[in-house]
Amino acid sequence: MHDIRAIRENPAAFDAALARRGDASVSSELLRLDESRRAKILAAETAQAEQNKASKEVGAAKGRGDEVEFQRLRALVADKKAEIARMQTEAKDLDALLTDQLARIANIPAEDVPEGADEDDNVEVNRWGTPRAFDFAPKEHYDIPAVAAAMDFETAAKTSGSRFVNLSKGVARIHRALAQFMIDTHIDKNGLTEMLTPVLVRDEAMYGTDKLPKFGEDSYQTTNGWWLIPTSEVTLTYSVSGDILDQSALPIRMTAHTVCFRSEAGSAGKDTAGMLRQHQFEKVEMVSVTHPDESDAEQKRMLRCAEDLLEQLGIPYRTVVLCTGDMGFGARRTYDIEAWLPGQDAYREISSVSTTGDFQARRMNARFRPEGGGKPEYVHTLNGSGLAVGRCLISVLENGQNADGTVTLPNVLAPYLGGKLTLQLDGTLA
Template identity: 85%
Template sequence: MHDIRAIRENPAAFDAALARRGDAPVSSNLLALDEKRRACILAAETAQAEQNKASKEVGAAKGRGDETEFERLRALVAEKKNEISKMQDEAKALDAQLTDALAYIPNLPADDVPDGADEDDNVEVTRWGTPQTFDFTPKEHFEIAGVAAHMDFETAAKTSGSRFVMLKGAVARIHRALAQFMIDTHVDQNDLTEVNSPVLVRDDAMYGTDKLPKFGEESYQTREGMWLVPTSEVPLTYSVAGDVLDASRLPIRLTAHTLCFRSEAGSAGRDTAGMLRQHQFEKVEMVSVTHPDDSDAEQKRMLRCAENLLETLGIPYRTVILCTGDMGFGARRTYDIEAWLPGQDAYREISSVSTTGDFQARRMNARFKPADGGKPQFVHTLNGSGLAVGRCLIAVLENGQQADGSVQLPAALSPYLGGKTVLGADGTLA
């Protein structure tokens, strides 16, 4: 959510920042609404002052026995009361219109975000690892002999439809091991607090984390009106909604491993093979709530937390900063980490780490008390995948595949797999 006062102070800069995202200028419409709203508020306040003055004079007129003046003043008080009510109602309606208009406007990009139209204009900032050269044509994850029997799309389609999968046997165990490895690393090494969070949330939580009203079609809603979370960013970030935190509590660093649900609206025909793009998937999420002065450094810290997981697993990756045309609605800067998938001969996203500045905090009224006193200020919120578990499974399987259909697994997973390090071509662990 944007601060209308900031738009009022520099509308040209606001429109210029939106133009970097490819959006049309909106400041003139917003300020016209704001001017009407403020005029109604001023009119109501003026009428209130006149009513208060007349109310005081009513008693004086009655005390003097001046019935004519008494009746005139009583009529004036009633008139002003109606006028105040009308102006307040109109101001409230205009305020709702303004809030609704602001809710559909994306966050403004940070100055260092590269301009561009789409993913082709993203800029690589780092690369780690060298994709190995296979002496055979590498397969996609679902084609590997040791995986195929335990990655069951047909049965999942029978129970749930397309874009679902049932993982079985050793593959299900590797998937679970990856999630445990991620959570343990975040808690033991990265100083994040583990949270077992709900996967059903209310409208307010979705709105406060900028998923509503614009992107409701991309999420699932129950008959009772609850939302299945697209990511645990929603409950973790919204956990500070309405709070005024002591500055000493910042930063707050949280992590959760949850099921996530997305309708994948608008993605028809994309990544239909395998489990790269699913309606239901698992993700380990990182969320930080920080002092505004610390949020840029915190984003880099979170990025390294995610990158280190891939390095520990031995997965080659590259990190890109998203251009203005490819950033998410609520982000002011986003880094994507893309893991190397030899079966696709391509780098594919496995994590996004974003800072929203105070964009979400304004929507959910999350503030902190400065250590040196003064008025409460809005916190900054950040979120990042650490990592997408299913996509990490894909990366592990494809990078570790062998010519005989077996998979060499990362040593980091051995403690979670009973000391086993190989997924055999027959689908068993050894």
Template identity: 80%
Template sequence: MHDIRAIRENPDAFDAALSRRGDTGAASSVLALDAERRARIAAAEAAQAEQNRASKEVGAAKARGDDAEFERLRALVAEKKAEIAAMTAEAKELDEKLADVLARLPNLPADDIPDGKDEHDNVEIHRWGTPRAFDFTPKEHYELAAVAPSMDFETAAKLSGARFVLLKGAVARIHRALAQFMLDTHVEQNGLTEVNSPVLVRDEAMFGTNQLPKFEEDSYRTTNGWWLIPTSEVSLTNTVAGEILDEAALPIRMTAHTLCFRSEAGSAGKDTSGMLRQHQFEKVEMVSITHPETSDEEQKRMLRCAEGILEALGIPYRTVVLCTGDMGFGARRTFDIEAWLPGQDTYREISSVSTTGDFQARRMNARFRPTAGGKPEFVHTLNGSGLAVGRCLIAVLENGQQADGSVELPAVLAPYLGGKTRLSAEGALV
């Protein structure tokens, strides 16, 4: 959500920042609504003052026996009361309309974000590892002999439809091991607090992390009104909604492993093979609630946490900063980490680490009380995948594949797999 005062103070700068994202200027229409709303409020306050004066004079007119003046003043009081009710209702309606308009405007990009239209204009800032040179043509994850028996798309389609998968046996265990490894690393090495969070949330939580109202069609809603989370960013970030925190409590760093749900309404026809893009998937999410002065450094710290997972797994990756045209609605800066997938012969996104500034905090009314005193200020919120478990599974399987169809697994997973280090061509852990 945007600060209406900032738009009033510098509408040209607001429109210029929106235009960097490819959006048309909105300041004039926003300020017109705001002016109309404020005019109604001012008129209601003026009418209230007139009503108060008339109410005082009613008693005086009655005391001196001036019946005509008494009746005139009574009528005036009634008239002003009706005017106040009407103008207050109009102001409320305009306030709701203004709030809805502001809620549909994306966050403004940070000054250091590269301009661009789409993913082709993103800028690579870091690369780690060298993609392995295969002496055979590498396959995609679902084509591997070791994987095919345990990655069942047909049964999942029978149960749920397209874009679901049934993992079984050793592949299911590797998937679980990856999530456990990520959580343990974030808790024991990165200092995050593990949270077991709900996957069903209310409208307010979805609004707070900017899934509503703009992206309603991309999410799933239950028949009794709850929403299935697209990521635990929603649950974790909203733990501070409506709160005034002590400055000393910041930063708050959390991580959670949850099921996630996305309708993928805008991705028809994309990545239909394999488990790269699913309606139901799992992620280990990272969320930080910070002081405004430290949020940029916190984003860098979170990025290293996510990159460290891939490095420990031995997965080559590259990190890009998203251009203005490719950033998410609520982000002011986003770093994407793309893992190397030899089956596709390309890098694919496996994590996004974003800072939203105070954009989400304003929607949630999440603030902190400065230790030095003064009015409460809005916190900054950040989120990042640490990592997407299914996509990490794909990367592990494809990068570790052998000519005979077996898969060599990262050594760091051995403690979670009973000491086993390889997935045989027959699909067994050995």
């Protein structure tokens, strides 16, 4: 959510920032609504003053026995009362319209975000590991014999349709092990607090974390009105909605492993094979709530937390900063981590780490009380995948595949797999 006062003070700068995203100028329309709203409020206040004055004069006229003046003033009071109610209603309607317009405008990109139109203009900032040189043609995850024995799309389609999968035997256990490894690392090494949150949320939570109103079609809503979370960013971030935190409580760092749901409405025809893009998937999320002065450093910290997981797993990756035209709606700056998938001969996104500044905090009224005193200020919120479990599974399977169709797994998973680090041709672990 944007601050209309800031737009009022410098509309040209606001439009210029939106232009960097490729969005149209909107300040003139916003200021027109704002001016009309403020005019109605002023008119209501003026009418209220006139009503108060006339109300006092009614008694005086009655005391003088001036029946004509008494009736005139009574009629004036009634007229002003009706005028005030009308003005207040019109001001309320304009305020709702202005708020809705502001809620549909993307966040302003940070000044250091590179300009560009799409993913081709993203800028690589880090690369780790060397892709393995295979002495055979590496397969995509679902074609690896050992994986195919325990990854079933046809049965899942019978119960749920496309973009769902049933995992069994060793593949299901590896998936679970990866999530446990991520959560344990975030708790024991990275100092995050583990949370177990609902996967059903109300409109307010989706709105406060910028998923509504603009992107409702990308999520699933139940018949009784709840939304299935697209990520636990929603529940973790919204946990501080309406709060005034002590500055000493910041930063708040949380992590959660949840099932997530996305309609993938805008991705028809993309990644239809395999489990790269699913309607239901699992993710380990990181969320930080910080002091505004610390949010940029916190983003770098969160990025390292995610990168470190891939390094421990031995998965080559590259990190890019998204350009203005490729950033998400609520992001002020986003880093994507892309894991190497030898079956696709490409790097594919496995984590996004974003700072939203005070964009979400304004929507959900999350503030902190400065230590030195003074008026409460909005916190900054950040979120990042640490990591997407299914995509991490794909990376581990493809990078560990062998010529005989088996898969060798990373040593770091041994404690979670009973020491068994080979996925055999029948889909079991040995």
